[in-house]
Amino acid sequence: MPIPDFIRDLRRHIGHEPLWLSGVSAVVLDGTGRILLTHRADTHEWAVVSGVLEPGEEPARAVLREVAEETGIRAELVRLTSVDVTPMITYPNGDHSQYLDVCFLARHVDGEPHAADDENTDVAWFPADDLPEDLAETSRLRIQNALRDDPAAWFRR
Template sequence: MPISEYYRGLRSSVGAGLLMVPSVAAVIRNDAGGILFIRKGGEQLWGLPAGAVEPGETPSRAIRREVFEETGLMVTPLEISGVFGGEKYTYEYSNGDRVEYTVTVFECAIVKGTLRSMDGECEELRFFGEEELPQTAIPYPAELFRRHSGEASPAIFE
């Protein structure tokens, strides 16, 4: 879903000006340990399955919804991997709209589904190994994607 009625309403008031957007993103691994990244149509850079939290929606529900809309996968969040925000999480869309994300990143497990773009936004969906991660539009720290064998990964806060 490109933009919700809520965010469309905000945009009609502020135009392309900066919006602070609470959002969620998912680190999803396949059985081989590859991490799922998506590339939206017309974009060169990759991203995690992600999106805005809607009014009244919990972050847990938002991550499930966003992942399904973008990838066709049903997931369950396992833990919070990190929380990121600030100036370096500012992004300008191709239409000039500016946002600054405060992102809660969840490590998620696949429950079921077939990998495909449900909302038509994603041009490519692909699992990458930790050693071959693509360049991303949002500058997540590399340690977000590292597995700590046999122990819980500490959450990263920026």
């Protein structure tokens, strides 16, 4: 589901005005250390799995839901890796949104990845040292922070 119902309802009132949302993302690794990326239908960039929290939803549950919905796999969470704020995003339909993102490192448990919803056109594993050129900048930062050998979550100081 590209636009959650609660956001669609808000947009009826505010139109394309900027909307502040809570989001989650996951840097999912397989057993060989490859990173799972999705090719987004809206921006045409590769990105880590991400999504919007439903009202009242816990971030950890939300990110596992997003991984399953977008890629068809099951993952388990390893740790929180970063908390940051995205730049303002303008979507092709004219909507403006900015996100507080809570990012997790996750490990693939089972399932064969595929584009399991209409938000993505492709899903694939990539070696950490051979990421696609058209990788979203926010995803580059999230991957960099997730792969740091530091159990503390990164945030801007």
